[in-house]
Amino acid sequence: MNRAYPQRKPAPKTGAQIALDCLLAEGVDVVFGYPGGAILPLYDALPDTLLRHVLCRHEQGAALAADGYARSTGKVGVCIATSGPGVTNLVTGLANALLDSVPMVALTGQVPTHALGTDAFQEVDTIGMTMPLVKHSFLVRDVANLQGTIEEAFRIAKSGRPGPVLIDLPKDVQQAFCNHHNRFVAKTTTPNRQVTNLSAAAQLIRSAERPVIYAGGGVGMAGAVEAFRRFVQHTQAPCVTTLKAIGLLEPHAPENLGMLGMHGLEAANKAVQAADLLIVLGARFDDRVTGKLQGFAPKAKVLHVEIDRAEIGKVRHADVAVNGDLKPTLFALHELLPKPLDIAPWRETCAEEKRVHAWDYDPPHDAIYAPRLLKQISRAQGPGGIVSCDVGQHQMWVAQHCEIHRPEYHLSSGGLGTMGYGLPAAIGAQLGNPEASVINVSGDGSFMMNIQELATLVRYELGVKIVLLDNSSLGMVRQWQELFLDERYSETDLRDNPDFVQVAKAFGLQAQRIWHKDQEEAAIEWLLSTNGPALLHVALDPTANVWPFVPPGKDNSTMLKGAPK
Amino acid sequence: MNQHLKIKLGRSDGALVRLLGHTERRGFALVGVSAIPTGPMTQLVDLKIQAIRPIEHLIHQLYKLYDVQHVEKAQ
Numbered sequence: 001m002n003r004a005y006p007q008r009k010p011a012p013k014t015g016a017q018i019a020l021d022c023l024l025a026e027g028v029d030v031v032f033g034y035p036g037g038a039i040l041p042l043y044d045a046l047p048d049t050l051l052r053h054v055l056c057r058h059e060q061g062a063a064l065a066a067d068g069y070a071r072s073t074g075k076v077g078v079c080i081a082t083s084g085p086g087v088t089n090l091v092t093g094l095a096n097a098l099l100d101s102v103p104m105v106a107l108t109g110q111v112p113t114h115a116l117g118t119d120a121f122q123e124v125d126t127i128g129m130t131m132p133l134v135k136h137s138f139l140v141r142d143v144a145n146l147q148g149t150i151e152e153a154f155r156i157a158k159s160g161r162p163g164p165v166l167i168d169l170p171k172d173v174q175q176a177f178c179n180h181h182n183r184f185v186a187k188t189t190t191p192n193r194q195v196t197n198l199s200a201a202a203q204l205i206r207s208a209e210r211p212v213i214y215a216g217g218g219v220g221m222a223g224a225v226e227a228f229r230r231f232v233q234h235t236q237a238p239c240v241t242t243l244k245a246i247g248l249l250e251p252h253a254p255e256n257l258g259m260l261g262m263h264g265l266e267a268a269n270k271a272v273q274a275a276d277l278l279i280v281l282g283a284r285f286d287d288r289v290t291g292k293l294q295g296f297a298p299k300a301k302v303l304h305v306e307i308d309r310a311e312i313g314k315v316r317h318a319d320v321a322v323n324g325d326l327k328p329t330l331f332a333l334h335e336l337l338p339k340p341l342d343i344a345p346w347r348e349t350c351a352e353e354k355r356v357h358a359w360d361y362d363p364p365h366d367a368i369y370a371p372r373l374l375k376q377i378s379r380a381q382g383p384g385g386i387v388s389c390d391v392g393q394h395q396m397w398v399a400q401h402c403e404i405h406r407p408e409y410h411l412s413s414g415g416l417g418t419m420g421y422g423l424p425a426a427i428g429a430q431l432g433n434p435e436a437s438v439i440n441v442s443g444d445g446s447f448m449m450n451i452q453e454l455a456t457l458v459r460y461e462l463g464v465k466i467v468l469l470d471n472s473s474l475g476m477v478r479q480w481q482e483l484f485l486d487e488r489y490s491e492t493d494l495r496d497n498p499d500f501v502q503v504a505k506a507f508g509l510q511a512q513r514i515w516h517k518d519q520e521e522a523a524i525e526w527l528l529s530t531n532g533p534a535l536l537h538v539a540l541d542p543t544a545n546v547w548p549f550v551p552p553g554k555d556n557s558t559m560l561k562g563a564p565k
Numbered sequence: 566m567n568q569h570l571k572i573k574l575g576r577s578d579g580a581l582v583r584l585l586g587h588t589e590r591r592g593f594a595l596v597g598v599s600a601i602p603t604g605p606m607t608q609l610v611d612l613k614i615q616a617i618r619p620i621e622h623l624i625h626q627l628y629k630l631y632d633v634q635h636v637e638k639a640q
Contacts (some may be wrong), residue, residue: 127579131586136631139578156631310625 012179015143016045019107019169022150023051028078030054030069030431032062036082037122039109041174054431054460057452059086061424063093063106064450068425070102072386072408073432074223076157077102082109084122087129092418094164095133099415100244101221103162105153106134112172113141126168135163143176148184161308162221198329200320202336204303208277210346211237212300214260217244217414218282218307220407224327228281231330236340238350240268242283243414247404257354261289262550263396266357269548269556271350275300282306282326285315286415295555305329359401366517367541370394370469371401373520374441377467378402380524385409385437386429390422390446393475396546398441420449423466427453430462437528438463444470444497454507457533465527466509466535468500471542479545483563484552504535515539567596568620569639572610575632576602583630584610591626592618607634 013021019042023031030052035043046053056062059081066077077097081090087108097104111120127139136156138149146169153165205211213235219228228248232239232255240260241248249256258265260272272278278300283289290296293315304311304318305326312321322329361372374397378387388411389398395412404410411429413421426440447468457464474492481489504511510530514523514537527536548559574580581600589595597613616623624636 128582131579131583132590137579141578308629310622310629312625314622 009179012177014041014045014174015146015169015176015178016041016174017048018143018146018178019150019174020045020049020051022147023078024049026076026150026154028076031078031080032056032065032069032428033080034059034062034082034086036086036109038083038111038171039080039086039107039169039174041171042080042107042109042169054427054456056424056427057455058450059089060092060420061427061450061453061456063090063104064096064418064421064424065428065431065453065456066104067093067097067100067102067421068388068411068428069432070097070104070428071411071425072429074408075103075432076154077104077428078107079104080107082122083111083126084124086122087124087126091130091133092416094130094166096413096416096418096421097164098133098135100413101162101217102164103157104164105150105157106164106166108166108168109174110139110168110170113170114172116170126166130166133164134166137166137168139168139170140173141170142182143173143178144180144182145184146173146178147181152184161218197320197322198332198336201303201305201322202333204277204301204320205235205279205333205337205341208301208341209343210275211277211279211341211343212271212275213237213239213255213279213281214242214272214283215239215245215248215281216242216283217407219245219248219326222282222307222326224282224330225407227327227330231334234334234339235337236347237279237343238271238347240264240272242286242289243399243412245283245407246399246410247407250405251403254351257350259399261286261556262291263400263546263548264550264556265400266548266559267350267353269550269559270353272297272300273555273557278302280304280306280318281330284311290315290556291550291558292553292555295557368514368517368520368538370397370538370540370544372517373538374398374401374467375403376520377439377524377527378404380528381437381439385439386411386426386433387439387441388412388422388426388429389441390443390449391417391419392443392446393471393479393544393546394441394443394446394469396476397469402441419446422446423450423453423464424456426464427456427460427462430464431460437465439465439467441467441469443475444468444472444494444500445474447500448497451503454504454509454533458508462533463531464533465530466504466533467527468535468537469540470497470500470537471540471544472497473542475542475544476546482545483549483560500535500537504537509533509535511535511537513537513539566616568614568616570612570614570620570624571637571639572612572627572633573603573635574600574608574610575634576606576608577632580632581608581610584612584627584633587626587630588612588614588623591623593623611639
C-alpha cells in the first residue's frame with residue numbers, strides 16, 4: 001500500500017543565497033571580488049557556500065583575475081563588486097573581456113530598488129554606464145527572476161562569440177526571500193546568418209598558388225586548436241597568427257611563420273603581402289594587424305571563416321565567407337582538400353624567409369637583452385608554462401620571443417591594451433591551474449597600475465613568478481616619441497620609480513635585481529626554483545626599442561628594423 | 566544617405582537605449598526614432614538613420630544585441 005506523505009516545502013532562500021547556489025550549479029568554483037555596502041547580503045551568505053572567494057585588492061584586479069582565470073581554463077570567470085565606485089573600478093575589466101571575447105559574469109551590488117534614481121549613496125547607473133562594454137546586462141528587480149537571469153547570463157557569456165555579462169543586484173533583491181522562480185523567457189531568434197559555402201571555400205583554397213592561413217583568437221575560443229592543427233598539417237599551408245592566436249601551432253612547426261602586424265615577424269608580414277589567398281580563421285582584421293588597410297595583403301582574395309556574422313566584411317571584403325563554428329568547419333574543409341596542397345614552391349619561399357629573418361640573440365653589448373632573456377626563461381619554464389604579460393614593449397617581446405605551446409598559455413590584453421592586466425591575470429591563471437608554472441612578464445609602467453595585487457599573491461600563497469623589465473620609462477610611448485615626435489619625451493620618464501625589490505619584499509615576496517648579461521642564467525634558475533611568489537627585477541637599457549616596427553599609417557611591407565639614421 | 570529600419574525589440578531594462586547607443590557608436594547618425602509597444606514583452610522601433618557605411622553592417626551588429634528579435638529594411 002502506498003502511503004502519501006505530505007511534501008515539505010523547502011525553506012525559502014534569500015536572493016543572495018539563490019545567486020550563490022546558481023553559481024555553484026553553473027560549475028563555478030572560484031570567484032574574484034571585493035565587498036562593499038550594496039553587495040553585503042551576498043558576502044554575508046558567502047561563507048555558508050562551497051565557493052572559493054578570492055579577495056583582490058581592487059575591483060579592477062578582481063575583474064582582470066577573472067579574465068585570466070577564464071582564458072586559461074576555458075570556463076566562465078566570475079567577479080563581484082559593490083555599487084558606485086566598485087562598479088566604476090570594474091569597468092576596465094569588462095571592456096578588456098569584451099574586446100578579447102572572454103566569457104565572464106560580473107555580479108554587482110546596487111542600491112535598493114526603491115532608491116534607484118535618487119542619487120543614493122554609492123549609486124551610479126551601472127546598466128547605462130557599462131552598456132557598450134558588455135555583451136549583455138541585466139538589472140534584477142524581482143527576486144523571482146534571479147535564478148533564470150543568472151542561468152541566462154552564463155549561457156550568453158559562453159555562447160557564440162563569448163563576452164562579459166553583468167547582473168546588477170539591488171540590495172533588497174539580495175535580501176528578499178523567495179520560494180518560487182519565474183520561468184525565464186530566453187531569446188529564441190536565430191541571427192540572420194549567411195549560408196555557409198564550404199565547397200566554394202575549398203575551391204578557393206585549391207586554386208590558390210600562394211595561400212596563407214591568418215589565424216586569430218577565435219580558434220582557441222572555439223575549442224578548435226586540435227582541429228586547426230590537423231588542418232594545417234593536412235594542407236601544409238604557411239600560417240601567421242595574431243597576438244591572441246600565438247600558441248595555436250607549436251613554436252617550431254614548419255608552417256608557423258609567427259605573429260603578423262605592427263610588431264610582427266618579417267617572414268609573417270612578407271608572406272601575407274605576397275599571398276594570393278588569405279584563409280582567415282577566427283580573426284577580424286584589427287588595425288594593429290593590417291596597418292594601412294588598403295595596402296594589406298594587396299594581391300590576396302579572402303576566405304573568411306567566422307562565427308560572428310558582423311565581422312565578415314566589416315573591414316575587408318570576403319570573396320567567400322563561412323559564417324559558423326570553426327571546429328566543424330575545419331573538419332569539413334579538411335575532408336574537401338588534398339593532402340598537402342600543391343604549393344611546394346610557395347612553401348619553400350616562406351621557409352627561406354623564415355631562415356633569413358631568424359632572430360639574432362647576440363647583440364654587441366653586455367647589457368641585458370630582453371628578447372634573449374625572455375627566450376631563455378620561456379625555455380626553462382617548459383612547454384606547459386603559462387605566461388601573462390602587461391602592455392607595452394615587453395608585451396611585444398613576449399609575443400615575439402617566448403615559446404608558447406597553446407593559446408591559453410599566453411595571456412595578453414590584445415584589444416583593449418590594458419596596462420596592469422598581467423599580475424591579476426596571472427593570479428586568475430594560477431588559481432585555475434594550480435599545478436602550472438605561471439610567469440607574469442611586466443614593465444615598470446604597467447606593474448605600478450595593479451601593484452596592490454602583490455598582496456593577493458601572498459595572501460593565497462600563489463607561486464606566480466614576476467619578471468619585471470624596467471627601463472625607467474613608458475617604453476612603448478617613448479619609442480613612438482623617439483621615432484615620430486622628434487624625440488620630445490613628454491611625460492614618459494619614470495626614473496623616480498620606487499625600489500621594486502624593496503616593494504616586493506615589503507609585500508612578502510622574495511626578490512632579486514639583475515643588470516648584466518652574465519647574471520641572466522643564475523637569475524632564471526633562482527626565479528624558477530624559488531618556492532612561492534618571487535620577483536626578478538631586470539634593469540634594461542632605457543633606450544632599447546622593439547623591432548621590427550611597421551610605422552602607423554604605413555602598410556606591412558614598410559618594416560623598420562632599427563631607428564632611422 | 567538616409568535609411569529606415571523596423572526593429573522588433575524586447576522591452577527589458579535599457580533595451581531601447583542600448584539599441585540607439587549601439588547604432589550611433591557604429592557610425593550611423595540617428596535622424597528619427599519612434600517606439601510603440603506591441604505586447605507586454607515587445608515593442609516595434611522605427612529607426613531613421615543617416616549612413617555612410619553599408620546598412621547591412623549595422624543590421625548584423627544589431628542582431629548581436631540580446632533584445633533585438635528582428636530587423637528589416639523599410640522602404
